[in-house]
Ligand SMILES: Cc1cc2nc3c(=O)[nH]c(=O)nc-3n(C[C@H](O)[C@H](O)[C@H](O)COP(=O)(O)OP(=O)(O)OC[C@H]3O[C@@H](n4cnc5c(N)ncnc54)[C@H](O)[C@@H]3O)c2cc1C
């Protein structure tokens with residue numbers, strides 16, 4: 001973005017003393033007014049250093065955070081008009097830091113502590129935890145299942161929303177802190193928790209929860225039904241050209257699957273969501289983009305069953321009405337009896353949420369009610385030597401919340417070993 005435009009955006013910030021954008025809106029509590037002030041004063045390096053006090057994923061969070069629900073949603077300017085465009089400003093600072101080769105934490109690393117930490121999973125939670133641990137002087141090794149780092153920043157959010165080169169360059173700054181990585185190491189397969197607990201002082205588990213949840217409808221196991229998370233992660237891309245595809249769900253995963261499949265040449269992509277448009281968890285911006293790309297939306301429609309002999313052929317839907325129910329914060333969709341109808345379909349993508357892999361049950365750790373790993377307020381599991389964070393430990397499903405959990409665990413470990 002041109003510097004004049006950036007300057008215009010910074011001038012619009014009121015430098016509020018109470019910092020609601022930081023304190024109420026930003027999961028990471030980035031010091032938003034201060035970094036904006038530093039840009040105003042033409043000191044981008046200082047703006048970057050201010051941001052690195054709380055985050056290491058600036059150019060990525062600047063682009064993919066749901067800003068309207070987070071920092072910009074709490075901006076004072078937003079009460080009477082448009083909020084300050086905080087996301088663009090953070091992305092700008094992150095981009096300059098990459099181009100100018102600024103170092104994370106201004107290159108200041110604390111004295112080595114002689115303690116070894118293993119981090120399992122190199123997504124936003126694991127990467128952020130590793131960066132802060134390295135800053136505090138710990139020897140950190142990331143164990144990662146794939147031959148690349150980034151997690152859902154790479155194999156979830158598609159390239160058309162987030163450049164993989166940008167992800168790589170952002171991660172390189174973390175590796176430059178001296179973080180070691182062992183690739184192709186998969187816990188539950190060729191990596192055992194017990195060998196890590198023997199070798200390391202502390203373990204941080206951050207291997208995500210990217211298994212699509214089942215809906216429990218008839219026909220869900222037919223050929224041609226995919227889980228949205230696996231579809232993107234494993235690139236389950238049959239020849240979609242000329243085909244009809246239904247996406248079930250209304251969140252980020254549903255939008256990214258719909259837009260990816262449309263780009264792969266599908267004739268029609270229908271997003272089926274049982275509530276109303278205003279209740280969709282996906283970002284407004286993503287919904288607008290999807291509409292522009294001719295993705296159709298069937299709001300207040302529910303799936304009854306998926307029909308077909310050997311593979312998906314049709315899908316049966318039913319209309320819903322939204323009803324106020326006692327004890328519920330939002331209106332609940334209720335099927336309208338007799339409103340069923342059937343449409344032709346070639347593929348169905350389930351995007352109704354996700355959970356952790358089954359092998360977590362065998363790790364000997366207490367689980368939470370979602371089947372992930374249970375942690376206390378410091379991110380510690382039922383084994384005092386093991387911490388967990390990110391989606392695996394049930395943080396809200398955004399990059400910033402996952403990153404916060406990793407950073408906060410690093411701070412706890414640092415306190416305990418100081
Ligand atoms: C399609 C999609 C779009 C999204 N869009 C957005 C968005 O726009 N904005 C936003 O803020 N959030 C978005 N999210 C959510 C966000 O990506 C996640 O909340 C965040 O990535 C969670 O971070 P994490 O570190 O907990 O897990 P992950 O990102 O899943 O990282 C886990 C890491 O662990 C590795 N791993 C997995 N299993 C093992 C194992 N057994 N052993 C070793 N390593 C393992 C994985 O390869 C990965 O590197 C999206 C999610 C999806 C699926």
Ligand code: SF4
Pocket residue numbers: 012013014015016019020021022032033074075076077084086
């Ligand atoms: S609330 Fe808005 S105007 Fe106030 S400091 Fe934060 S970004 Fe600036």
